[in-house]
Amino acid sequence: MREDPPVLRFAPSPNGYLHLGHAFSALRNDRLARDLGGRLLLRMENIDLDRCKPHFEAAIIEDLKWLGLAWETPVRRQSEYFSDYAVQLENLSARGLAYPCFCSRGDISRAIGARRGWQRDPDGAPLYPGTCKHMGDAERRRRIASGQSAAVRLDMERALAEAGSLLGWREFGEHSVARDVTAEPALWGDAIIARRDVPTSYHLSVVVDDALQNVSDVVRGEDLFSATSLHRLLQVLLDLPAPNYHHHHLLRDRAGHKLSKSTKAKSIRTMRAEGMSAAQLRASIGF
Ligand code: GLU
Numbered sequence: 001m002r003e004d005p006p007v008l009r010f011a012p013s014p015n016g017y018l019h020l021g022h023a024f025s026a027l028r029n030d031r032l033a034r035d036l037g038g039r040l041l042l043r044m045e046n047i048d049l050d051r052c053k054p055h056f057e058a059a060i061i062e063d064l065k066w067l068g069l070a071w072e073t074p075v076r077r078q079s080e081y082f083s084d085y086a087v088q089l090e091n092l093s094a095r096g097l098a099y100p101c102f103c104s105r106g107d108i109s110r111a112i113g114a115r116r117g118w119q120r121d122p123d124g125a126p127l128y129p130g131t132c133k134h135m136g137d138a139e140r141r142r143r144i145a146s147g148q149s150a151a152v153r154l155d156m157e158r159a160l161a162e163a164g165s166l167l168g169w170r171e172f173g174e175h176s177v178a179r180d181v182t183a184e185p186a187l188w189g190d191a192i193i194a195r196r197d198v199p200t201s202y203h204l205s206v207v208v209d210d211a212l213q214n215v216s217d218v219v220r221g222e223d224l225f226s227a228t229s230l231h232r233l234l235q236v237l238l239d240l241p242a243p244n245y246h247h248h249h250l251l252r253d254r255a256g257h258k259l260s261k262s263t264k265a266k267s268i269r270t271m272r273a274e275g276m277s278a279a280q281l282r283a284s285i286g287f
Contacts, residue, residue, distance in 0.1 A: 006038030127189030
Protein backbone atom coordinates (compact mmCIF):
# COMPACT_ATOMS: atom_id res chain seq x y z
CA MET A 1 0.00 0.00 0.00
CA ARG A 2 1.30 3.44 -0.89
CA GLU A 3 1.86 5.74 2.07
CA ASP A 4 0.04 9.05 2.13
CA PRO A 5 2.26 11.98 1.15
CA PRO A 6 3.57 14.13 4.02
CA VAL A 7 1.45 17.13 4.97
CA LEU A 8 2.99 20.43 6.07
CA ARG A 9 1.38 23.68 7.09
CA PHE A 10 2.31 27.32 7.51
CA ALA A 11 0.13 28.74 10.27
CA PRO A 12 0.36 32.52 10.70
CA SER A 13 -1.83 34.61 12.97
CA PRO A 14 -3.42 37.39 10.91
CA ASN A 15 -2.84 40.06 13.55
CA GLY A 16 -0.36 42.07 11.51
CA TYR A 17 1.66 42.05 8.33
CA LEU A 18 4.23 39.37 7.56
CA HIS A 19 7.88 40.19 8.18
CA LEU A 20 11.05 38.40 7.07
CA GLY A 21 10.80 35.90 9.92
CA HIS A 22 7.42 34.74 8.64
CA ALA A 23 8.73 34.54 5.08
CA PHE A 24 11.63 32.42 6.31
CA SER A 25 9.29 30.00 8.09
CA ALA A 26 6.88 29.81 5.16
CA LEU A 27 9.75 29.14 2.75
CA ARG A 28 11.18 26.44 4.99
CA ASN A 29 7.78 24.75 5.00
CA ASP A 30 7.61 25.01 1.25
CA ARG A 31 11.12 23.64 0.80
CA LEU A 32 10.56 20.65 3.06
CA ALA A 33 7.22 19.93 1.41
CA ARG A 34 8.99 19.84 -1.95
CA ASP A 35 11.90 17.75 -0.63
CA LEU A 36 9.50 15.21 0.86
CA GLY A 37 7.10 15.23 -2.08
CA GLY A 38 4.44 16.46 0.36
CA ARG A 39 1.46 18.81 0.43
CA LEU A 40 1.52 22.33 1.84
CA LEU A 41 -1.43 23.83 3.70
CA LEU A 42 -2.01 27.35 4.95
CA ARG A 43 -3.88 27.82 8.23
CA MET A 44 -5.03 31.10 9.69
CA GLU A 45 -4.61 30.96 13.46
CA ASN A 46 -7.13 33.67 14.19
CA ILE A 47 -8.75 32.59 17.45
CA ASP A 48 -8.06 36.06 18.86
CA LEU A 49 -10.88 37.86 17.13
CA ASP A 50 -9.93 41.22 18.63
CA ARG A 51 -6.46 41.23 17.16
CA CYS A 52 -6.89 39.16 14.00
CA LYS A 53 -8.44 41.03 11.09
CA PRO A 54 -9.60 40.01 7.60
CA HIS A 55 -7.45 42.70 5.97
CA PHE A 56 -4.32 41.19 7.55
CA GLU A 57 -5.39 37.79 6.29
CA ALA A 58 -5.82 39.15 2.76
CA ALA A 59 -2.42 40.84 3.00
CA ILE A 60 -0.76 37.61 4.18
CA ILE A 61 -2.18 35.71 1.24
CA GLU A 62 -1.06 38.41 -1.16
CA ASP A 63 2.46 38.50 0.31
CA LEU A 64 2.84 34.71 0.24
CA LYS A 65 1.72 34.58 -3.38
CA TRP A 66 4.14 37.37 -4.22
CA LEU A 67 6.89 35.27 -2.62
CA GLY A 68 5.98 32.50 -5.05
CA LEU A 69 4.27 30.15 -2.61
CA ALA A 70 1.26 27.99 -3.37
CA TRP A 71 -0.85 25.88 -1.03
CA GLU A 72 -3.94 23.76 -1.08
CA THR A 73 -7.31 25.34 -0.56
CA PRO A 74 -9.55 25.84 1.31
CA VAL A 75 -7.49 27.66 3.93
CA ARG A 76 -8.56 26.57 7.40
CA ARG A 77 -9.54 29.50 9.59
CA GLN A 78 -9.54 28.55 13.23
CA SER A 79 -12.31 31.02 14.04
CA GLU A 80 -14.68 28.87 11.99
CA TYR A 81 -13.98 25.78 14.07
CA PHE A 82 -14.51 26.78 17.69
CA SER A 83 -16.86 23.80 17.99
CA ASP A 84 -14.00 21.37 17.20
CA TYR A 85 -11.98 22.78 20.09
CA ALA A 86 -15.02 22.80 22.39
CA VAL A 87 -15.47 19.05 21.90
CA GLN A 88 -11.92 18.35 23.04
CA LEU A 89 -12.14 20.80 25.89
CA GLU A 90 -15.28 19.10 27.12
CA ASN A 91 -13.56 15.74 26.75
CA LEU A 92 -10.70 16.87 29.04
CA SER A 93 -13.05 18.55 31.53
CA ALA A 94 -15.36 15.52 31.71
CA ARG A 95 -12.37 13.33 32.55
CA GLY A 96 -11.36 15.65 35.40
CA LEU A 97 -8.23 16.76 33.55
CA ALA A 98 -9.22 20.42 33.21
CA TYR A 99 -10.94 22.94 35.46
CA PRO A 100 -12.31 26.48 35.22
CA CYS A 101 -10.11 29.25 36.59
CA PHE A 102 -11.55 32.63 37.53
CA CYS A 103 -8.24 34.31 38.39
CA SER A 104 -7.02 37.45 36.70
CA ARG A 105 -3.29 38.08 36.33
CA GLY A 106 -3.54 40.35 39.34
CA ASP A 107 -5.17 37.58 41.41
CA ILE A 108 -2.30 35.28 40.49
CA SER A 109 0.37 37.84 41.43
CA ARG A 110 -1.38 38.45 44.74
CA ALA A 111 -1.62 34.71 45.46
CA ILE A 112 2.10 34.31 44.81
CA GLY A 113 2.84 37.44 46.80
CA ALA A 114 6.43 38.04 47.71
CA ARG A 115 7.43 34.39 47.60
CA ARG A 116 10.89 34.33 46.15
CA GLY A 117 12.01 32.04 43.36
CA TRP A 118 8.45 31.21 42.27
CA GLN A 119 8.78 29.06 39.17
CA ARG A 120 7.92 30.50 35.77
CA ASP A 121 6.83 28.67 32.63
CA PRO A 122 9.00 28.68 29.46
CA ASP A 123 7.18 31.82 28.28
CA GLY A 124 8.07 33.60 31.50
CA ALA A 125 4.64 33.59 33.15
CA PRO A 126 4.51 32.51 36.81
CA LEU A 127 3.23 28.96 37.23
CA TYR A 128 -0.38 28.95 38.36
CA PRO A 129 -0.54 28.71 42.15
CA GLY A 130 -3.65 26.53 42.03
CA THR A 131 -6.17 28.92 43.58
CA CYS A 132 -9.20 27.62 41.63
CA LYS A 133 -8.08 24.02 41.38
CA HIS A 134 -9.92 22.68 44.39
CA MET A 135 -13.02 24.84 44.14
CA GLY A 136 -16.20 22.83 44.64
CA ASP A 137 -18.62 22.25 41.77
CA ALA A 138 -21.37 24.29 43.43
CA GLU A 139 -19.10 27.32 43.75
CA ARG A 140 -17.96 26.95 40.14
CA ARG A 141 -21.54 26.83 38.96
CA ARG A 142 -22.49 29.80 41.11
CA ARG A 143 -19.71 31.93 39.67
CA ILE A 144 -20.45 30.96 36.08
CA ALA A 145 -24.17 31.61 36.62
CA SER A 146 -23.34 35.04 38.05
CA GLY A 147 -21.57 35.89 34.79
CA GLN A 148 -17.95 35.53 35.88
CA SER A 149 -15.80 34.52 32.97
CA ALA A 150 -13.42 31.62 33.38
CA ALA A 151 -10.37 30.33 31.61
CA VAL A 152 -9.87 26.57 31.52
CA ARG A 153 -6.66 25.12 32.90
CA LEU A 154 -5.14 21.70 32.45
CA ASP A 155 -4.68 19.87 35.74
CA MET A 156 -1.04 19.02 35.09
CA GLU A 157 -0.72 16.50 37.88
CA ARG A 158 -3.70 14.47 36.75
CA ALA A 159 -2.82 14.88 33.09
CA LEU A 160 0.67 13.50 33.70
CA ALA A 161 -0.71 10.66 35.79
CA GLU A 162 -3.00 9.72 32.92
CA ALA A 163 -0.56 10.23 30.05
CA GLY A 164 2.45 8.66 31.75
CA SER A 165 5.77 10.38 32.04
CA LEU A 166 7.48 8.91 28.99
CA LEU A 167 6.49 11.53 26.48
CA GLY A 168 8.69 12.68 23.70
CA TRP A 169 8.89 13.59 20.05
CA ARG A 170 10.99 13.16 16.93
CA GLU A 171 12.86 16.40 16.35
CA PHE A 172 14.53 16.96 13.00
CA GLY A 173 15.77 20.48 13.71
CA GLU A 174 16.67 22.46 10.64
CA HIS A 175 19.19 20.04 9.21
CA SER A 176 16.83 17.07 9.07
CA VAL A 177 18.85 15.07 11.58
CA ALA A 178 16.43 13.11 13.71
CA ARG A 179 16.78 12.93 17.47
CA ASP A 180 14.39 11.94 20.23
CA VAL A 181 13.46 14.73 22.61
CA THR A 182 11.99 14.06 26.03
CA ALA A 183 8.94 16.22 26.64
CA GLU A 184 8.78 18.23 29.85
CA PRO A 185 5.17 19.36 30.07
CA ALA A 186 5.38 19.87 33.84
CA LEU A 187 7.40 23.04 33.12
CA TRP A 188 4.09 24.62 32.09
CA GLY A 189 2.21 23.86 35.31
CA ASP A 190 -1.57 24.09 35.05
CA ALA A 191 -1.47 25.72 31.62
CA ILE A 192 -4.42 27.61 30.16
CA ILE A 193 -6.10 25.56 27.43
CA ALA A 194 -9.03 27.93 26.89
CA ARG A 195 -8.69 31.63 27.51
CA ARG A 196 -11.14 33.81 29.38
CA ASP A 197 -11.91 35.83 26.26
CA VAL A 198 -11.67 33.03 23.68
CA PRO A 199 -13.12 29.51 24.05
CA THR A 200 -9.80 27.84 23.15
CA SER A 201 -6.07 28.56 23.22
CA TYR A 202 -3.18 28.38 20.79
CA HIS A 203 -2.01 25.11 22.38
CA LEU A 204 -5.34 23.33 22.13
CA SER A 205 -6.25 24.55 18.65
CA VAL A 206 -2.87 23.74 17.18
CA VAL A 207 -2.93 20.09 18.26
CA VAL A 208 -6.56 19.63 17.23
CA ASP A 209 -5.95 21.17 13.81
CA ASP A 210 -2.67 19.40 13.13
CA ALA A 211 -4.51 16.13 13.74
CA LEU A 212 -7.64 17.05 11.79
CA GLN A 213 -5.55 18.18 8.85
CA ASN A 214 -3.30 15.08 9.01
CA VAL A 215 -0.20 17.23 9.42
CA SER A 216 2.79 14.90 9.44
CA ASP A 217 5.60 17.44 9.72
CA VAL A 218 5.46 20.67 11.71
CA VAL A 219 8.01 23.24 10.60
CA ARG A 220 8.10 26.30 12.85
CA GLY A 221 10.39 28.62 14.81
CA GLU A 222 12.41 27.41 17.77
CA ASP A 223 10.49 29.83 20.01
CA LEU A 224 7.81 27.10 20.00
CA PHE A 225 10.19 24.30 20.93
CA SER A 226 9.20 24.32 24.61
CA ALA A 227 5.50 24.50 23.76
CA THR A 228 5.92 21.19 21.95
CA SER A 229 6.11 19.47 25.36
CA LEU A 230 2.62 20.68 26.13
CA HIS A 231 1.43 19.81 22.63
CA ARG A 232 2.65 16.25 23.02
CA LEU A 233 0.84 15.91 26.34
CA LEU A 234 -2.42 17.15 24.80
CA GLN A 235 -1.96 14.81 21.83
CA VAL A 236 -1.57 11.81 24.12
CA LEU A 237 -4.54 12.81 26.29
CA LEU A 238 -6.74 13.37 23.23
CA ASP A 239 -5.45 10.30 21.40
CA LEU A 240 -4.11 12.35 18.50
CA PRO A 241 -1.11 11.32 16.41
CA ALA A 242 2.32 12.90 16.92
CA PRO A 243 3.75 14.74 13.93
CA ASN A 244 7.49 15.05 13.33
CA TYR A 245 8.81 18.43 14.45
CA HIS A 246 11.34 20.61 12.64
CA HIS A 247 12.11 23.69 14.71
CA HIS A 248 14.22 26.23 12.89
CA HIS A 249 16.30 29.17 14.12
CA LEU A 250 14.73 32.60 14.26
CA LEU A 251 15.79 35.61 12.24
CA ARG A 252 17.04 38.37 14.50
CA ASP A 253 17.64 42.09 14.15
CA ARG A 254 21.00 43.76 14.75
CA ALA A 255 20.29 44.01 18.46
CA GLY A 256 19.73 40.24 18.56
CA HIS A 257 15.97 40.42 19.14
CA LYS A 258 13.84 37.99 17.18
CA LEU A 259 11.92 39.73 14.42
CA SER A 260 8.42 40.47 15.64
CA LYS A 261 5.66 42.99 15.56
CA SER A 262 6.72 44.25 18.96
CA THR A 263 10.23 45.07 17.73
CA LYS A 264 8.66 46.79 14.70
CA ALA A 265 10.24 44.43 12.18
CA LYS A 266 9.86 45.81 8.67
CA SER A 267 6.98 44.19 6.84
CA ILE A 268 7.34 42.35 3.56
CA ARG A 269 4.92 44.78 1.97
CA THR A 270 7.09 47.71 2.97
CA MET A 271 10.12 46.00 1.44
CA ARG A 272 8.10 45.42 -1.66
CA ALA A 273 6.98 49.05 -1.77
CA GLU A 274 10.62 50.06 -1.44
CA GLY A 275 11.33 48.19 -4.66
CA MET A 276 12.68 44.85 -3.46
CA SER A 277 11.87 41.94 -5.76
CA ALA A 278 10.64 38.59 -4.48
CA ALA A 279 13.85 36.98 -5.75
CA GLN A 280 15.95 39.49 -3.80
CA LEU A 281 13.94 38.98 -0.66
CA ARG A 282 14.19 35.22 -0.94
CA ALA A 283 17.92 35.40 -1.58
CA SER A 284 18.42 37.64 1.45
CA ILE A 285 17.20 34.81 3.69
CA GLY A 286 18.82 31.95 1.83
CA PHE A 287 16.14 30.84 -0.63
N1 GLU B 1 0.38 30.79 14.81
C1 GLU B 1 1.70 30.63 15.34
C2 GLU B 1 2.50 31.87 15.08
O1 GLU B 1 2.14 32.68 14.23
C3 GLU B 1 2.43 29.46 14.72
C4 GLU B 1 2.01 28.20 15.34
C5 GLU B 1 2.68 26.93 14.87
O2 GLU B 1 3.33 26.91 13.80
O3 GLU B 1 2.53 25.95 15.57
O4 GLU B 1 3.51 32.06 15.74
